[in-house]
Structure formats: structure tokens, C-alpha cells
Amino acid sequence: MDFLGDIAIVFERAGHSIYLVGGSVRDRILGRAAPDLDLATSALPEEISRLLRQSGGKAIVEIGSAFGTVCARFGDGQVDVTTFRSEWYPDPHSRHPQVQFGTSLRQDLERRDFTINAIAQDISSGHLIDPFDGVGDIARRRVRAVGRAEDRFCEDPLRMMRAIRLAAQLDMEIDAPTRSAIAASAGRLQFISAERIRAELEKILLSEDPAGSLADVIDLGLCRFVIPELLELAETDNDERSRQKDVLSHTLRVVNGVRAHLPLRLAALLHDIGKPATRRVRGGKVHFFRHELVGARMARRILGRLRFDRATTEEVSSLVALHMRSNLYSRDWTDGAVRRYLREVGGHRELLLELSRADITSYRHRKIRDGLARVAELEARCERLGADGVVARMRSPLDGNDLMELLDRPPGPWIKPLKEHLLGLVLDGQLDPDDRERAAAIAVELAAPEGDPPVAPAPVGGEKSG
Known part of the structure; x- marks a missing residue:
């Protein structure tokens, strides 16, 4: 992670502050590996691209310029850098917030979902900025919404699924007020796209205790939208x-x-x-x-x-x-x-x-x-x-063309049961897959006259019916 120091130097020389934020800080505190990093800065998107290039970043892409986010590759990891911002939702049923770029780190942290994700770290000094006691919640193994939980879930209802998923992934508990707010706000999940719900469901299913998280999804009223x-x-x-x-x-x-x-x-x-x-x-x-x-x-x-x-x-x-x-x-x-x-x-x-x-x-x-x-x-x-x-390679000694030529009959539904009967004998070890002569004799013996129902394949010996 030496490249973080390079990024900090370049941004600070350009007169901008830059911090490690969100899950990246949380995972550092927990000792969890985090190959991809999130940074927040006072620089605007067009400046971010230029400064990341000066820092040695590769494959630089503005992945959401309207939201102020630019990503770059540094070695094997990805770094996402976002301009400080605030956002609000003029329509409570919309998932399209109004975004305003700012210069305040605290304002940026206030818009985040949970206190454990609302921590920043000064890259140069290592100092933590923790206005909502996220470090304390990490120590208490608690998932707690920033500010009023109902407001956070109104802003983005998917945060209710994310709370359950984070609790499962991080072996934490959802605190009581946040849990109550999920139950009260569950109906808002209907406004979230299937793709976003699926992404959270996948993460829940791949956690260490998916059953506990799924029980929460059901008990808190979210399941009817999943x-x-x-x-x-x-x-x-x-x-x-x-x-x-x-x-x-x-x-x-x-x-x-x-x-x-x-x-x-x-x-x-x-x-x-x-x-x-x-x-x-x-x-x-x-x-x-x-x-x-x-x-x-x-x-x-x-x-x-x-x-x-x-x-x-x-x-x-x-x-x-x-x-x-x-x-x-x-x-x-x-x-x-x-x-x-x-x-x-x-x-x-x-x-x-x-x-x-x-x-x-x-x-x-x-x-x-x-x-x-x-x-x-x-x-x-x-x-x-x-x-x-x-077993996968086992075949009837005679294929459909062989049977039509042998019995001088046109294509029809009579072919399949004969082939399945011959294959069944092969699977049972009663017919060699290369014994075409004996297979022909069996086919002639079992072939129904034209117009009669075709012969049924042999039953599976010893197998129980479902």
C-alpha cells in the first residue's frame, strides 16, 4: 500500500486534502484484507483524474462523474476516489439523489449509511476522524445507522439489506433502534431494482451464517420484496x-x-x-x-x-x-x-x-x-x-440410422424406446456396447409392428420411485 503515500503527497501538493474512508478504514481496524480502497478528497473529478495519473495510477476511468468518483489501478488493487459531497432525495420514491460537491469531510461522512462506515483516516498521519463513534461500534460489534435510521433507509432502502449483510459478514449485531427502523421501513424495499437486491442477497448467501441473515430478512419484513x-x-x-x-x-x-x-x-x-x-x-x-x-x-x-x-x-x-x-x-x-x-x-x-x-x-x-x-x-x-x-461415453450399439436400416422403417417415435432399451442393457452390463450383432437381434425381437405402441425401455433395477 506504499502507493497511498504517493497519492497523499501529490494531492496535498496540489492543495487538496485526501482521506481513506468507509469500509476501507473499517476493514483496517478489523484486520481484514481490503484489496480495493475508497478515498475522499476536496478535489473535483477532473482534478482527481490528473492527480491520480501523476501518482502512478493506471487505467483511470470516471465511473460516475455526476457523483464525483474516479477509479484507478495501482498494482493488483483498485482505488476509488470521490469528491467530498452531500446528497439528498427530492422524491422519496426515487433512487436518483441530488448531489452537491463540497469541501467538508464531516458533511461527506454524515451522508454514509452506518457508523462503522463513517470513519476516515488521514493517510499521512494515520489519525482517525470518527464523528459518530464508529470505532466504538466496531469494538461493540454493532451495526448502527448514522443519525436517524429511518432517514438513512428513506435515502436508500437497500441499506436495510446491507445492514443484515454487514452484520453477517462482520459477525456483528444490528442495534435495536436500527433494527426497529428496518421493520418500520421494510416496504420501501419495493422501490429498489431487482439487480441491486440480488447483489446483496448473493453476499448474504456467501457469508458464514447465511441462515441467521435470511431469518432476519424474513423476520424484519424484507422477504416479501426478495x-x-x-x-x-x-x-x-x-x-x-x-x-x-x-x-x-x-x-x-x-x-x-x-x-x-x-x-x-x-x-x-x-x-x-x-x-x-x-x-x-x-x-x-x-x-x-x-x-x-x-x-x-x-x-x-x-x-x-x-x-x-x-x-x-x-x-x-x-x-x-x-x-x-x-x-x-x-x-x-x-x-x-x-x-x-x-x-x-x-x-x-x-x-x-x-x-x-x-x-x-x-x-x-x-x-x-x-x-x-x-x-x-x-x-x-x-x-x-x-x-x-x-459411463458418460456409453452408447447403444445401434443408432437411429442403424435401426431404420435394420427394420426398414421410416423415422418416428419408435426409435427412441428401442435405443433406450439397448442402452439400458449396456448400462446393466448385459450387452457389450460393441456387440452390434446381438443388439440387432434384440431390436428385431422387440420391435413392435408399425402402428403399434413402441416398446418401453427396461426399468431401472432396484431403483425406488420418487
Whole structure:
């Protein structure tokens, strides 16, 4: 960080003050790494660009000239330098503040969200400027709004999500007045774009205790503007005999049970999202038939609404659709059944197995132990049978063209079940993938006369139905 001294010298020689501010100071106090730095200065944007270039900055860009911000690269890190400013919102429903550049550091700090982010540090002397006792709040592990919390949340309602996220990331608590203000102002989150909400949700999900933060999002009334479908999980129980086993509590345990990998944690959050729509009670027992398929469709809609990218949406919805497959495993699965599982889950296997382990939640230790043992056995069999991707490469000895020529029939729906039957025999080890002669004999024997229903593929030996 030697370049900070160079920046300070250049700006001061030009007659401008410059300070390290915001999260950069907070993270320094906490001993957290901060590769990107925020600085505040009395210089105007056009001066900032020139002075950063004199300080040795590269790739200098005005990323928000209307807001007085210029960024530059120094080594591997980015430095954002912003002119001292004040801002206000003439329309309480607008996210477009009026900005006025100023010369006062205190005025600049007053506009910030939380006291822990309203600290400045003189680069030359190291002296801290802390008008709102942010250092004290860091010591008390407390997230507290600058000034009147309701005003800060009116200025930018996303700050309510940010308070929850910061508390999770920094292992802090939100102080009582700030927490009450979030509950009172929650409705204002509806004015925030889906993209900005998604960004905060991602950070919450990747924190060390996402379940605690998600519980705050729900309890403080923000969830109805983030993923309102989660609220129904709290009203849906997994067991007709016990209202304590609600789906939301289970879901939050699953989220905390997987590693900090965004698609995996999103899949954990949404894996049972289809249960409220599919809940049925039969014979005194609760069932959620095909909830994973309903949930996959819901996950796709939810992630699309939050503007997640297509790759993430596809991966998460696939994980939700497949999440029951691993938990259906039993020791009577044949090797062919395991090979079918491998082909079905494809490249999702590792994440699915981790999701399956986390999905085994119970108050009975024996049930957890037995469930984990089943998943471990499935994983071992997958590693043995799927080594070097051999299962993914397995094919029917005859393709569609071969079958049409063999049976002298035109293209049609009869081809697929025949190919699947032959592939099933290959997966079960009953037919060599290169044995075209025997495959042809089997196809001739099983081929239905033209106009009859096509032959059904062989069932999966030992596999339980969902």
C-alpha cells in the first residue's frame, strides 16, 4: 500500500486534502484484507483524474462523474476516489439523489449509511476522524445507522439489506433502534431494482451464517420484496403430527449445511420451494409428490425475477430438479441403476451429493447417521463405476440410422424406446456396447409392428420411485 503515500503527497501538493474512508478504514481496524480502497478528497473529478495519473495510477476511468468518483489501478488493487459531497432525495420514491460537491469531510461522512462506515483516516498521519463513534461500534460489534435510521433507509432502502449483510459478514449485531427502523421501513424495499437486491442477497448467501441473515430478512419484513415464496415454507409442515417441523426451518439448516458456493447455496435455499404447492395428506402422512419438479420451475422464475444470469439459473434449477435422486438411493440399486443415476445427474453429481448430505436433517441421530451412510455409499459406487467418465461415453450399439436400416422403417417415435432399451442393457452390463450383432437381434425381437405402441425401455433395477 506504499502507493497511498504517493497519492497523499501529490494531492496535498496540489492543495487538496485526501482521506481513506468507509469500509476501507473499517476493514483496517478489523484486520481484514481490503484489496480495493475508497478515498475522499476536496478535489473535483477532473482534478482527481490528473492527480491520480501523476501518482502512478493506471487505467483511470470516471465511473460516475455526476457523483464525483474516479477509479484507478495501482498494482493488483483498485482505488476509488470521490469528491467530498452531500446528497439528498427530492422524491422519496426515487433512487436518483441530488448531489452537491463540497469541501467538508464531516458533511461527506454524515451522508454514509452506518457508523462503522463513517470513519476516515488521514493517510499521512494515520489519525482517525470518527464523528459518530464508529470505532466504538466496531469494538461493540454493532451495526448502527448514522443519525436517524429511518432517514438513512428513506435515502436508500437497500441499506436495510446491507445492514443484515454487514452484520453477517462482520459477525456483528444490528442495534435495536436500527433494527426497529428496518421493520418500520421494510416496504420501501419495493422501490429498489431487482439487480441491486440480488447483489446483496448473493453476499448474504456467501457469508458464514447465511441462515441467521435470511431469518432476519424474513423476520424484519424484507422477504416479501426478495423471495416472497419463502414465507409459505414457514406455514408448511413436513409432518402432520408436529407443527415444529416446518419446511422453512429445515431449509435454513440446509443452507448453512453446504459450503459457500453461490449456485449450491441458492439450490439449498430453493430445494423445497415447491412443497407448499404439492403438499398432500394421505393416510395421516404428509406427501409432496413431484415437489422437486414444481420447485425447479419456481426456482427458474424466482431467479429470473432477480435477474440472475442464465448459467446460474440453469445450474440451480437443475440441482433443485435432481435433489431427490441421491436421497432415493438404497443398497439394492444395481450397478446399472447407479450408472443411470450418473448419466442423469451428469456434471452436477458433486454438488448434488453435498446438497443431499445437508438435506438429511432430523432430531433423531440414528436417522442422520443412516442417511449419511447411504450417501457415502452412493458416492463410493459412483467413483468406482464412473471412473474416467466411462459411463458418460456409453452408447447403444445401434443408432437411429442403424435401426431404420435394420427394420426398414421410416423415422418416428419408435426409435427412441428401442435405443433406450439397448442402452439400458449396456448400462446393466448385459450387452457389450460393441456387440452390434446381438443388439440387432434384440431390436428385431422387440420391435413392435408399425402402428403399434413402441416398446418401453427396461426399468431401472432396484431403483425406488420418487
